[in-house]
Amino acid sequence: MEKQTLRITLILILLTGASCNSDENSRVADLATQQLERQADQNRRMSELQQEVTSGSRELVEADAKARQEMIAIQREIQAGQNEIGFQRDQLEAERREIADSRNRDPIIAAAITKVALVVISLLPLLLCWLLLQQKVEPADKNEITELLLDDMVSAEPCLISPATREPDKRRLTDLPQSPDNPSLEREN
Template identity: 70%
Template sequence: MEKLTLPIILTLILLTGASCSSDENSRVAELATRQLERQAEQNQRMAELQQEVASGSRELVEADARSRQEMATLQREMQTERNEIGHQRDQLEAERRDIADHRHRDPIIAAAITRVAMVVVSLLPLLICWLLLSQKIEPADDQQMTELLLEDLISAEPRLMPPENTNPGKPRLPDFQQPPDSTHSTERSE
């Protein structure tokens, strides 16, 4: 639009200059000069406005770029946090499954241990009997057996054989007095 107004003004100045007298020419020239000054002033203002618009646009583009960069950084941070939360959730789920497995497995193990302990306790007497029966016992010789039976017969409280008479009035073998030569005779007979 500026380019069209300048040729129009120049054409008007030339036409008025050719048709008018010098007084009028000076007036028209002055008017054209003022018009040109105003046009130059408007052009100057337009240029300043364009520079301001350009600098504002540049600032707007820079601010938009900064905000997009901040948005991208925030999105990356959010994605990192989501990944961390997902990882923690997976760990929590794994721990929950592990605890559920323990809750299921522990009673089974406890029951198995109890049953094994019962089997061991019930087999222990059999084992003791087997050990006792598997020991080699040497038979006692006749002399040892005879001495043991004689000691039991002459003792006041017999351990192997109960007393034959339960009547306290009837004396036992130790109650009888033995002659001194009878002990020698028993030794000789052996």
Template identity: 80%
Template structure:
């Protein structure tokens, strides 16, 4: 633009100097003056436009910087969320493995407990027999056995011999009449 203004000014000066009349010189000088004024206004407008473009560019750069900062913040937040999701996934995977291990281990433990219980139950009668065999039993003498059998025969609730049924024709010793004298002394001796 400045080159065009320079050409016009040079052209006007050449036209002025080529020998025109004074009216024409005045008129050409006036045109050159007007042209210079227009040129100065255009230069002023260009300067204002350049300032506006510069301020707009500055605002654009600032807005771009803010948007980049926001993008960086959002990326950090997304990374934090990804880390959290990854941590939760790891916990979930650990729980899944633990449950799978438990599913494999529990039937084995249950089977082992059942087998141990069966062995204990199987050995319990043997243990009882062994304990019974380990006890020292002193043989009873004939008097004690006789006395025990007689007491059972005489008692109302016999423990060794079955009780007599009502249809039975056999009589027990307790059914027989006893003399009023002391029967207990006879048994004691």
């Protein structure tokens, strides 16, 4: 722009010197002065416009930097949220696996307990027999056997000798009259 202004100024000066007429010279000088004023005004406006563009660019850069910082903060929050969701998903997956293992294992344990219980129940009679066989039975002496047989013979309902084997015409000791004073003496007789 300044080169153009210089050209116009030179052209006006040359025209002024070349012309003979003073009116024309004054008129050309006025035009050159007006042109220079316009050019100065345009330069001033261009400078102001350049300053506005510079400040607008500066504001734009600051706004862009602020937006980037906000975007980075938001991305960090999103990443933290995704990490938390991932952690919770891993915990949920571990619980699901544990429940699945429990569902698979529980019937096996129940079946094993049932089978062990059946084995124990079936072995109990054998254990009882073994315990009975392991007991030492002391043989009864002759007096005890005699007393047991006599008690059975004297009783109204015998346990060792069945009443069916008894002959009806034979009397039992209980059928004999006993004295109310001394029943044990009659037994010994």
